[in-house]
Amino acid sequence: MFNFLTGYVMGERAAARAATYTRGAAASSAALGQTQLGDLNDRIDRVLLVMDALWDLLKEQGYTDEQLMERIRALDSSDGTLDGRRTPTPVACPKCGSMIAPGRDTCVFCGAASPAAPDPLSGV
Numbered sequence: 731m732f733n734f735l736t737g738y739v740m741g742e743r744a745a746a747r748a749a750t751y752t753r754g755a756a757a758s759s760a761a762l763g764q765t766q767l768g769d770l771n772d773r774i775d776r777v778l779l780v781m782d783a784l785w786d787l788l789k790e791q792g793y794t795d796e797q798l799m800e801r802i803r804a805l806d807s808s809d810g811t812l813d814g815r816r817t818p819t820p821v822a823c824p825k826c827g828s829m830i831a832p833g834r835d836t837c838v839f840c841g842a843a844s845p846a847a848p849d850p851l852s853g854v
C-alpha cells in the first residue's frame with residue numbers, strides 16, 4: 731500500500747528509495763525494541779530473585795504466606811484501588827508547592843528535595 735501511494739505521488743524511483751528507508755527504520759526500531767525488552771526481562775529477573783531471597787529470609791523468621799498476602803492487599807489498596815498494583819501519586823514540593831512527579835528526587839521548578847521516600851527499587 732505504501733509503495734503504491736508513494737509511487738503514485740512521488741514517482742517510482744522516489745517510492746523505491748522511500749521503501750528502502752522505511753524497511754531500514756523498521757528493522758532498526760525492531761532491534762532496539764528487542765534490546766530494551768531483553769534489558770527489561772533481565773531487570774525483572776533480578777527483582778524476582780531478590781524478592782525470593784527476601785521472602786525466604788522472612789519465612790525463616792516465622793512469617794507466613796497469609797501474612798504476606800495480607801500485607802500485599804494492604805499496600806495494593808493504599809492508593810484507593812485493589813487492582814494488583816500501586817499507583818504512585820505526585821507529592822507537593824515543600825518549598826514552592828508545585829507537584830513533584832512520582833520517581834523524581836527533586837522539584838523541577840525550584841530544585842528542592844522531594845519529601846517522598848526514595849524508591850528502594852530505583853535503578854533495579
Ligand SMILES: [Zn+2]
Nearest residue numbers: 823826837840
Ligand atoms: Zn519546588
